[in-house]
Amino acid sequence: MTTFAILIMSLLIGMRHALESDHLAAVASLATRSPSLRHTIGLGATWGVGHTLTLFLFGSVVIWMDSVIPERIATGLEFLVGVMLIGLGLDVLRRLWRDRIHFHMHRHEDGTVHFHAHSHKHHTSHDDLAHRHEHPPGFPLRALLVGMMHGMAGSAALILLTLQTLDDPWLGMLYMLVFGIGSVLGMALISMVIALPLKITSRRLTWMHGGLQAGIGLFTLISGVLICIPLGRQLLV
Numbered sequence: 001m002t003t004f005a006i007l008i009m010s011l012l013i014g015m016r017h018a019l020e021s022d023h024l025a026a027v028a029s030l031a032t033r034s035p036s037l038r039h040t041i042g043l044g045a046t047w048g049v050g051h052t053l054t055l056f057l058f059g060s061v062v063i064w065m066d067s068v069i070p071e072r073i074a075t076g077l078e079f080l081v082g083v084m085l086i087g088l089g090l091d092v093l094r095r096l097w098r099d100r101i102h103f104h105m106h107r108h109e110d111g112t113v114h115f116h117a118h119s120h121k122h123h124t125s126h127d128d129l130a131h132r133h134e135h136p137p138g139f140p141l142r143a144l145l146v147g148m149m150h151g152m153a154g155s156a157a158l159i160l161l162t163l164q165t166l167d168d169p170w171l172g173m174l175y176m177l178v179f180g181i182g183s184v185l186g187m188a189l190i191s192m193v194i195a196l197p198l199k200i201t202s203r204r205l206t207w208m209h210g211g212l213q214a215g216i217g218l219f220t221l222i223s224g225v226l227i228c229i230p231l232g233r234q235l236l237v
Contacts (some may be wrong), residue, residue, distance in 0.1 A: 007175065011179070013179060014179035015183065017183050018185075018190060019190060025219055027089055030047070030075070031194050031195055038194070041192050042083070045145035045191075050151060052149050055179070056177060059173070063169045081153045082224045083228060086224035089221025090221070093214065096214055
């Protein structure tokens, strides 16, 4: 296989890697905090950058030292990812409970019936409707850290694959870099797909927006539990 074909393959594998369920769960939970479509896409791309940073760092050390990550350490890192997902899922559900979003049936005089939602979130004294505005979001540090955690946990399998198929360490490093670029592109695209229904429902279908956030929170929480249970058993052996 030519070098060009190897790099194209690594780019496509990186994009596919972004679609793994634990990655989707993490970024979807982060997207529930995002105020705009652009910011959500930025979250996904930042996740990919964090993922690439730790993957490239761990991978470079392993390749040049001609060693592998011990299985128990790799298992421990995967377990921590599960714990992180549980925390992210609980955070989404906590914010839904804090905002007290719930729904009522409303009937107009002409007989039209519809549901509407409102929040019981406590407002501070300076939160006046006349002065309410959104501050521009800062750098998505949380997305970067979550991506870095995923990069550490996913590095073992990728490095083993790279070492088994490539003899040149420089080519192995280039493979990981292009793989990382693919994960950035893949997660940015999937973040846009996640953001669209959240953005649309936040403006017109508040009840559906709350349902989507609850679904994301539960999906993230359950994903973390399903990761932790088998890995926790392995670590206790």
